[in-house]
Amino acid sequence: MTQYETVIGLEVHAELKTRSKIFCDSTTEFGGDPNTHVCPVCLGLPGVLPVVNKTVVEYAIRAALALNCRVASFSKFDRKNYYYPDMPKNYQISQYDLPIAEHGYLNIEVKGEVRKIGITRLHMEEDTGKLVHQGNITTTPFSLVDYNRAGVPLIEIVSDPDMRSPEEAYEYLNKLKAIILYTGVSDCKMEEGSLRCDANISVRPAGSQEFGTKTEIKNMNSFKALQKALTYEAERQIKVLKEGGRIIQETRTWDDEQGITLPMRSKEYAHDYRYLPDPDLVSMVIDREWVEEIKRSLPELPDDRKERYVREYGLPVYDAMVLTNTRELADYFEDCVAVYPNAKTVSNWVMGDLSRLLNASVVGIINCPIKPEQLGALLQLIEKGTISGKIAKTVFEEMFATGKAAETIVKEKGLVQISDEGAITAIVEEVIAKNQKSVDDYRAGKERALSFLVGQVMKASKGKANPELVNRLFKERL
Amino acid sequence: MQLHQLTAHEMHDLLINKELSSEELNNHIFDRIEAVEDKIKAYLTLTKEGALERARSVDGQIQSGERIGPLAGIPVAVKDNICTKGIRTTAGSKILSNFIPPYNATVVEKLAAAGATIVGKTNLDEFAMGSSTENSAFIATKNPWDTGCVPGGSSGGSAAAVCAGEAALALGSDTGGSIRQPASFCGVVGMKPTYGAVSRYGLIAFASSLDQIGPFARDVTDCALLLGVISGHDPRDSTSAGYKVPDYTTFLNNNVRGLKIGVPEEFMAQGISPEVRAAVERAMSLYESLGAAVEYTTLPHTEYALPTYYIIAPAEASSNLARYDGVRYGFRAAEVADVVDMFMKSRSQGFGPEVKRRIMLGTYALSAGYYDAYYLKALKVRTLIKQDFDRAFEKYDLLLSPTSPTPAFRFGDKVDDPFQMYLSDICTISVNLAGIPGISLPCGFVGQMPVGLQLMGKYFDEGTLLRAAYTFEQNTDYHKEFPKI
Ligand SMILES: [Zn+2]
Numbered sequence: 001m002t003q004y005e006t007v008i009g010l011e012v013h014a015e016l017k018t019r020s021k022i023f024c025d026s027t028t029e030f031g032g033d034p035n036t037h038v039c040p041v042c043l044g045l046p047g048v049l050p051v052v053n054k055t056v057v058e059y060a061i062r063a064a065l066a067l068n069c070r071v072a073s074f075s076k077f078d079r080k081n082y083y084y085p086d087m088p089k090n091y092q093i094s095q096y097d098l099p100i101a102e103h104g105y106l107n108i109e110v111k112g113e114v115r116k117i118g119i120t121r122l123h124m125e126e127d128t129g130k131l132v133h134q135g136n137i138t139t140t141p142f143s144l145v146d147y148n149r150a151g152v153p154l155i156e157i158v159s160d161p162d163m164r165s166p167e168e169a170y171e172y173l174n175k176l177k178a179i180i181l182y183t184g185v186s187d188c189k190m191e192e193g194s195l196r197c198d199a200n201i202s203v204r205p206a207g208s209q210e211f212g213t214k215t216e217i218k219n220m221n222s223f224k225a226l227q228k229a230l231t232y233e234a235e236r237q238i239k240v241l242k243e244g245g246r247i248i249q250e251t252r253t254w255d256d257e258q259g260i261t262l263p264m265r266s267k268e269y270a271h272d273y274r275y276l277p278d279p280d281l282v283s284m285v286i287d288r289e290w291v292e293e294i295k296r297s298l299p300e301l302p303d304d305r306k307e308r309y310v311r312e313y314g315l316p317v318y319d320a321m322v323l324t325n326t327r328e329l330a331d332y333f334e335d336c337v338a339v340y341p342n343a344k345t346v347s348n349w350v351m352g353d354l355s356r357l358l359n360a361s362v363v364g365i366i367n368c369p370i371k372p373e374q375l376g377a378l379l380q381l382i383e384k385g386t387i388s389g390k391i392a393k394t395v396f397e398e399m400f401a402t403g404k405a406a407e408t409i410v411k412e413k414g415l416v417q418i419s420d421e422g423a424i425t426a427i428v429e430e431v432i433a434k435n436q437k438s439v440d441d442y443r444a445g446k447e448r449a450l451s452f453l454v455g456q457v458m459k460a461s462k463g464k465a466n467p468e469l470v471n472r473l474f475k476e477r478l
Numbered sequence: 479m480q481l482h483q484l485t486a487h488e489m490h491d492l493l494i495n496k497e498l499s500s501e502e503l504n505n506h507i508f509d510r511i512e513a514v515e516d517k518i519k520a521y522l523t524l525t526k527e528g529a530l531e532r533a534r535s536v537d538g539q540i541q542s543g544e545r546i547g548p549l550a551g552i553p554v555a556v557k558d559n560i561c562t563k564g565i566r567t568t569a570g571s572k573i574l575s576n577f578i579p580p581y582n583a584t585v586v587e588k589l590a591a592a593g594a595t596i597v598g599k600t601n602l603d604e605f606a607m608g609s610s611t612e613n614s615a616f617i618a619t620k621n622p623w624d625t626g627c628v629p630g631g632s633s634g635g636s637a638a639a640v641c642a643g644e645a646a647l648a649l650g651s652d653t654g655g656s657i658r659q660p661a662s663f664c665g666v667v668g669m670k671p672t673y674g675a676v677s678r679y680g681l682i683a684f685a686s687s688l689d690q691i692g693p694f695a696r697d698v699t700d701c702a703l704l705l706g707v708i709s710g711h712d713p714r715d716s717t718s719a720g721y722k723v724p725d726y727t728t729f730l731n732n733n734v735r736g737l738k739i740g741v742p743e744e745f746m747a748q749g750i751s752p753e754v755r756a757a758v759e760r761a762m763s764l765y766e767s768l769g770a771a772v773e774y775t776t777l778p779h780t781e782y783a784l785p786t787y788y789i790i791a792p793a794e795a796s797s798n799l800a801r802y803d804g805v806r807y808g809f810r811a812a813e814v815a816d817v818v819d820m821f822m823k824s825r826s827q828g829f830g831p832e833v834k835r836r837i838m839l840g841t842y843a844l845s846a847g848y849y850d851a852y853y854l855k856a857l858k859v860r861t862l863i864k865q866d867f868d869r870a871f872e873k874y875d876l877l878l879s880p881t882s883p884t885p886a887f888r889f890g891d892k893v894d895d896p897f898q899m900y901l902s903d904i905c906t907i908s909v910n911l912a913g914i915p916g917i918s919l920p921c922g923f924v925g926q927m928p929v930g931l932q933l934m935g936k937y938f939d940e941g942t943l944l945r946a947a948y949t950f951e952q953n954t955d956y957h958k959e960f961p962k963i
Binding site: 040046048049079081085089091143272276280 | 559560561567569574577579580581583678679680681682683685686687713714715716717793794796797800801802803805806807817818821841844845846849853
């Protein structure tokens with residue numbers, strides 16, 4: 001029985017978050033009434049000319065460097081010609097044979113194994129508008145077009161066919177997103193369409209060096225959809241081959257509701273794009289000094305930061321990986337460690353209680369009601385013995401809900417731990433007097449009886465008695 | 479001499495000496511238009527109100543003693559492929575018959591800043607594709623020297639307007655000779671500046687790497703004045719050059735002593751009429767007698783210029799004209815089944831035959847499997863043609879040739895034979911492929927029809943062209959002739 005291997009390559013589009021569009025001054029802001037974020041240039045009116053937004057080139061180079069790409073010293077824009085009503089000029093300004101960057105890679109980790117995934121190229125292009133339909137698309141007599149997104153800058157990142165499973169594709173996209181987010185050039189929100197992903201997928205007998213016939217999968221609108229679509233498509237292709245059939249090279253669309261891929265009408269996509277260098281834009285000579293300057297301005301990227309966490313903070317690899325997955329979370333962690341240097345304790349709180357509360361609410365780490373210094377201050381209170389670890393959890397939830405400082409909450413609610421020996425001795429003696437049976441049990445060697453007695457003291461003190469002190473006082477008396 | 483026959487600089491003198499107001503001048507021009515436009519048909523749209531309003535404002539400036547620029551209050555015509563805010567701009571096409579731009583071309587803003595009054599929008603071959611203005615979707619402009627003859631094209635309306643006294647100056651656009659050839663046919667001065675000297679922002683593109691806006695005038699001095707106003711870097715046009723625009727009037731010296739002039743023998747050979755050849759030879763002798771060194775030279779790749787042009791220009795056009803689909807503006811076909819049907823019907827009903835021919839040529843040249851053989855090859859030959867000029871300019875200060883191999887031809891003579899029509903640009907298209915400046919000025923008559931002399935210069939050396947043209951003009955009287963209309 002033949003074993004099959006899956007081969008996957010991804011084409012990812014990320015919207016760059018420059019303030020203005022790629023070839024004009026119109027805003028790139030998301031939303032807005034239809035056709036309000038437009039001007040003659042992005043509407044492609046007769047006679048207008050594009051002028052490259054330099055920040056777009058800078059952002060593209062920034063992303064390219066973070067993805068270990070070689071930045072071209074000479075690059076140009078080309079026109080990709082095809083007719084579609086959401087394209088104001090009926091050509092898209094893109095890059096064809098001289099992209100801004102090529103030959104990059106990123107590392108992913110799947111089942112404990114690190115794999116290097118090649119990046120063929122990264123290029124710049126303009127986004128299109130979108131068709132809007134009133135009512136049902138099949139029955140409406142007309143389409144409306146909103147050009148607000150037309151001319152929003154995109155980078156397209158094309159991977160080598162280096163992935164061997166849907167899980168690897170998922171990890172690749174996740175890592176790509178993490179790296180781009182670190183560089184700050186895109187929001188990478190798949191739901192808002194600022195990150196889009198198409199896949200090329202084929203299967204071949206395990207051990208074969210030749211590629212099988214591939215299909216292109218579109219319309220995967222989430223990470224989950226990507227993994228589901230690729231899993232489905234690989235199985236579909238294997239089934240076709242096992243039944244003696246042939247794979248047709250075609251574009252297929254992922255139907256999330258049915259959980260299957262469907263062929264798109266091939267006619268629509270059998271394009272001859274008739275690329276030509278855009279004569280309205282002069283070719284770009286990329287200054288090496290500028291590239292170096294951009295390189296110097298890059299932040300520490302996820303892989304480097306992860307390694308440093310293991311090295312510098314002595315964190316387990318897993319903790320380091322989770323904490324460095326986004327720049328914001330890692331920054332939060334480091335700001336907290338600056339106040340409270342026990343990194344593992346901070347990591348436990350950030351990955352545990354904090355992540356739980358963040359996930360339960362819709363707040364992201366950047367708007368977290370507990371500032372990192374405040375979490376540090378809370379951890380200090382535990383260490384100083386001002387509050388117990390158990391009380392701390394309550395205080396923490398209160399901090400998350402109100403945004404108040406730990407000390408304020410502790411004071412307001414009178415949660416300060418009682419470490420006054422006189423006060424606790426009185427309670428301890430009262431508990432001994434009232435629970436003669438447990439006292440006897442303990443004296444007879446039943447250790448558990450002590451827990452009960454301590455619990456009684458905690459109850460009487462509303463949880464504020466210092467548990468260590470209570471233990472010692474019992475042991476002295478019994 | 480009548481008022482409308484004056485040059486712009488003569489009109490300017492009358493204005494600043496308060497012998498005439500700009501309002502009177504403009505009214506006179508509109509009277510002239512009224513009188514002759516039926517015969518000439520230079521304009522697609524007239525903008526009298528706007529012109530008079532600006533004229534009055536210039537008059538106010540003069541009255542209050544303000545200094546005014548050389549074009550303030552002077553009536554200028556604008557080719558109808560140059561966008562004018564709030565004024566219909568058709569590019570001579572049915573597909574844009576209802577298009578009113580919400581913005582001005584940079585050159586139109588420059589004209590406004592200079593105080594020039596805009597008389598109207600002039601007729602042209604549809605999307606500037608043609609050499610006779612017969613391809614206009616609207617009207618046929620007549621040559622003022624003989625209304626049975628074409629005015630040339632594609633800027634035929636602008637050339638005819640200046641020639642017939644329907645404007646003092648005009649703007650045209652030149653992709654393969656569209657300013658110089660009609661200037662030659664109508665006996666006026668026309669210049670295609672260096673590619674990048676004048677902003678293309680707001681010029682409805684035909685072939686972006688070849689298109690350039692330039693002036694029409696009744697003499698070289700006026701040409702220099704208008705060139706000075708429209709030139710200069712524009713941040714809205716990436717292909718516009720960052721350079722300091724000189725005061726072109728400083729080049730208007732009656733002196734060509736020591737100037738080295740080359741005459742490419744290829745431009746004097748193919749299909750040139752004996753009378754045109756004789757006129758150009760007389761010009762060569764005149765320059766020699768004035769102390770210039772004139773000799774024949776060669777531009778060996780000239781024979782490839784026409785095929786190269788007819789691949790590059792249509793290829794760019796096929797992409798530039800893709801946006802006219804009936805979705806956002808312009809003509810939309812009625813009764814369509816779906817969006818693809820709407821695209822097809824709007825375009826097949828909206829474009830004329832020559833435009834369709836070129837879109838098809840260009841689409842073919844860019845198609846998969848043909849790109850390398852046609853478009854890429856054409857780009858390489860274009861480089862060879864440029865190098866021919868570079869080599870020639872190592873030896874010569876400028877080159878001289880006829881502007882067109884023949885004087886203006888009669889209506890219908892070539893309209894059914896595209897190749898014959900294309901040949902009338904044989905002397906001008908190399909200049910666009912190379913990107914260098916070229917000027918056409920009157921150098922004689924064949925019967926009553928004017929003949930044009932073309933001078934070609936080095937990149938951004940419009941100054942030397944103007945100096946040589948001015949000298950020629952100072953020593954001849956051809957520019958003082960007026961058609962009897
Ligand atoms: Zn815009």
